Amino acid sequence: MAAPPIPPQLPLAGPLKSQPALTIPSWTFPFKIIRGGCWLVNYEPTGALLVAYDGTIRIEHNAGGTTASGDLYQRPIITLPSFPPLPPRPPIRFMLPPPSPTGGIPIQSRRNYRYYLRITSIPEISFVIGNSFNLGFEMWRFNTATNAWASSPEATLTATMSWVTAPAGYPGAYLEGSTKNAAGAITGRLKMGWISESYRKITVEIDTAAGSERPLDNGAGETWATVFSKAGFSANVILSDTNVPTPADGSFSDAEMHAAMLSKRDPTNLDTEWHYHILAVHHIESTERGKMYDYEADTNNVPREGLGIASHWIVDNDPRWGDLRNTRWGASKPAYFRTAVHELGHAFGLEHNEIDNGYMSPSPTIASQPGGPFPKQVKWAFADDDLKRLRHWSDVFVRPGGLEYTAGYDTGLPITPDDLDIEIPDLKLEVKPVLTEVPLGAPVRVELKLTNNSKSPIEVPESIGFESPYISGTVTSAAVAPRTFKPFVCCTDSSSTVTLNPEDATEKRSLASSLTLLRGAGGALFPVSGVSEIKVTLNWPLQGTQSRCVVTGSATVFVTTAIDASHASAAHKMLTTPDAYVLLVLGGDCNGLKDGKDAINLATNDGTLYPHYAAVKAKCLATRFQAKPNLEEAQNLLNDSNVILSNGERAKLEKLGLKCRKKGGY
Numbered sequence: 001m002a003a004p005p006i007p008p009q010l011p012l013a014g015p016l017k018s019q020p021a022l023t024i025p026s027w028t029f030p031f032k033i034i035r036g037g038c039w040l041v042n043y044e045p046t047g048a049l050l051v052a053y054d055g056t057i058r059i060e061h062n063a064g065g066t067t068a069s070g071d072l073y074q075r076p077i078i079t080l081p082s083f084p085p086l087p088p089r090p091p092i093r094f095m096l097p098p099p100s101p102t103g104g105i106p107i108q109s110r111r112n113y114r115y116y117l118r119i120t121s122i123p124e125i126s127f128v129i130g131n132s133f134n135l136g137f138e139m140w141r142f143n144t145a146t147n148a149w150a151s152s153p154e155a156t157l158t159a160t161m162s163w164v165t166a167p168a169g170y171p172g173a174y175l176e177g178s179t180k181n182a183a184g185a186i187t188g189r190l191k192m193g194w195i196s197e198s199y200r201k202i203t204v205e206i207d208t209a210a211g212s213e214r215p216l217d218n219g220a221g222e223t224w225a226t227v228f229s230k231a232g233f234s235a236n237v238i239l240s241d242t243n244v245p246t247p248a249d250g251s252f253s254d255a256e257m258h259a260a261m262l263s264k265r266d267p268t269n270l271d272t273e274w275h276y277h278i279l280a281v282h283h284i285e286s287t288e289r290g291k292m293y294d295y296e297a298d299t300n301n302v303p304r305e306g307l308g309i310a311s312h313w314i315v316d317n318d319p320r321w322g323d324l325r326n327t328r329w330g331a332s333k334p335a336y337f338r339t340a341v342h343e344l345g346h347a348f349g350l351e352h353n354e355i356d357n358g359y360m361s362p363s364p365t366i367a368s369q370p371g372g373p374f375p376k377q378v379k380w381a382f383a384d385d386d387l388k389r390l391r392h393w394s395d396v397f398v399r400p401g402g403l404e405y406t407a408g409y410d411t412g413l414p415i416t417p418d419d420l421d422i423e424i425p426d427l428k429l430e431v432k433p434v435l436t437e438v439p440l441g442a443p444v445r446v447e448l449k450l451t452n453n454s455k456s457p458i459e460v461p462e463s464i465g466f467e468s469p470y471i472s473g474t475v476t477s478a479a480v481a482p483r484t485f486k487p488f489v490c491c492t493d494s495s496s497t498v499t500l501n502p503e504d505a506t507e508k509r510s511l512a513s514s515l516t517l518l519r520g521a522g523g524a525l526f527p528v529s530g531v532s533e534i535k536v537t538l539n540w541p542l543q544g545t546q547s548r549c550v551v552t553g554s555a556t557v558f559v560t561t562a563i564d565a566s567h568a569s570a571a572h573k574m575l576t577t578p579d580a581y582v583l584l585v586l587g588g589d590c591n592g593l594k595d596g597k598d599a600i601n602l603a604t605n606d607g608t609l610y611p612h613y614a615a616v617k618a619k620c621l622a623t624r625f626q627a628k629p630n631l632e633e634a635q636n637l638l639n640d641s642n643v644i645l646s647n648g649e650r651a652k653l654e655k656l657g658l659k660c661r662k663k664g665g666y
Contacts, residue, residue, distance in 0.1 A: 535552060
């Protein structure tokens with residue numbers, strides 16, 4: 001539709017007369033900016049003498065709104081005793097001063113870490129009308145003695161944060177507000193002052209063996225400065241020694257890299273500096289291109305301090321590597337630099353992430369993608385979900401010397417709400433135990449069913465069992481910390497999707513699978529008797545976007561106590577033998593898993609646990625790696641009508657040529 005014509009200019013009636021000047025009132029638009037970056041925080045609980053917490057809140061404004069998170073450390077207290085010749089008196093105790101804003105982002109002692117702040121409510125835009133805004137958050141307690149999180153938030157609070165005059169030293173805005181619980185009672189005073197555009201502050205030191213290149217850039221403008229700028233980190237990169245001695249065979253073991261780090265690294269204190277160490281060497285015994293070795297060879301029991309990269313690996317003669325074939329890895333600036341960033345990501349606690357071709361996707365995976373040859377397909381950035389982890393995970397997941405590698409994925413602590421996560425209420429995940437009561441030491445078998453109850457088709461993972469990389473879960477029980485589980489191994493093609501038809505369709509509305517739960521990253525999932533809740537989560541990328549779909553389901557089981565000495569002995573062996581779980585998952589008779597085989601044999605010799613482990617032992621007998629499968633003995637075990645099986649176990653055993661009685665499942 002054409003725009004309407006512009007009306008002709010009207011003729012003037014006569015000469016213009018001068019008009020009195022307009023007076024425009026002077027006023028200021030009443031809004032305040034909630035600046036993104038790092039805010040120095042102080043929280044003082046009401047009625048608690050000599051107790052205060054200091055830390056940071058990180059505020060990120062993004063396309064999805066505002067994401068924020070924080071960490072609190074208890075302020076140190078010192079005691080002054082009485083000294084002769086003064087008469088004895090009670091010791092004097094007082095708190096040390098809080099971190100100074102002039103020092104920028106504070107680094108505090110790991111032993112003083114107390115809370116993760118899960119920010120649940122904050123304005124979704126970067127400014128507010130007026131002089132205050134409402135902040136809602138959960139305080140999740142961390143026990144430094146056990147390295148465990150509380151199973152639920154210690155407090156859920158709100159505060160009306162108001163702008164006030166900043167104390168000396170603060171370069172930006174400063175706010176205060178009283179915190180209140182759900183009943184409206186005041187619980188403390190929260191103060192926060194802006195101190196940095198960055199979210200976190202780190203140091204990276206690079207040492208090299210003679211003849212190995214320093215990984216400094218990708219040759220096309222991507223440097224350590226740009227990497228950390230995109231991540232929102234303030235970083236000091238130290239180029240240190242270039243003459244680290246190489247072992248006689250020219251290859252470093254993990255332990256030798258760790259020893260070189262300890263001997264060559266600049267003096268550092270991880271309680272005052274987040275210091276990561278990169279060691280560039282010719283070859284690494286345990287891998288080809290690089291490794292964050294500081295979890296398998298951690299001789300000083302301080303996780304995630306160091307990583308190594310190999311400059312002299314000769315690239316395979318494979319077309320996917322393009323011009324890099326048969327060349328030295330360190331001679332390619334982009335490939336070599338990307339490896340250093342990738343391994344540093346592991347030191348930050350990140351796992352592999354194949355959602356895109358970003359830093360945490362393995363190089364061979366990227367090389368196999370269209371758009372090559374490698375490294376043309378590389379995305380020179382962290383994936384969006386990894387950026388969220390780097391910016392909003394708890395400090396103890398990211399800082400060197402914090403929790404072990406992958407703890408951020410394995411813990412039951414919920415990260416601050418994600419603006420990119422999409423919950424699908426009409427997609428139902430049903431979690432149904434095969435048995436609602438199991439004896440102590442037995443695995444818990446559950447059947448899963450994912451059903452589309454909506455009126456539209458939905459793309460979901462093709463697999464929802466332990467072969468899928470998108471499944472995880474948590475088990476909670478009274479008196480013990482939450483335990484987490486995720487796949488032991490994942491199939492290489494398990495990330496494909498399938499369409500679930502809508503509720504009015506006659507077929508393919510649901511997917512089913514089975515889980516057999518025994519152990520997780522932190523040990524036994526059901527270590528005590530009583531009621532346990534099992535929560536299962538499916539979290540997968542939404543195709544064509546950076547968003548992720550999330551579906552959860554839960555169920556409870558009751559674990560009964562040991563009924564006699566035989567049961568107690570067998571249960572104790574199963575709960576304390578990690579190798580038994582490997583055999584439960586993989587089967588076979590690997591000689592290196594003798595403890596696991598002994599534990600399963602002990603369980604099948606116990607009358608209480610026998611029905612629960614007969615199928616496990618049958619699978620081991622039928623899938624032997626080092627001897628001929630014993631199908632006859634395996635079948636004899638399954639002929640017992642009391643044997644407990646999940647639908648998934650039954651299908652796998654039948655593929656091995658065994659017959660299973662119909663029992664359990666849906």
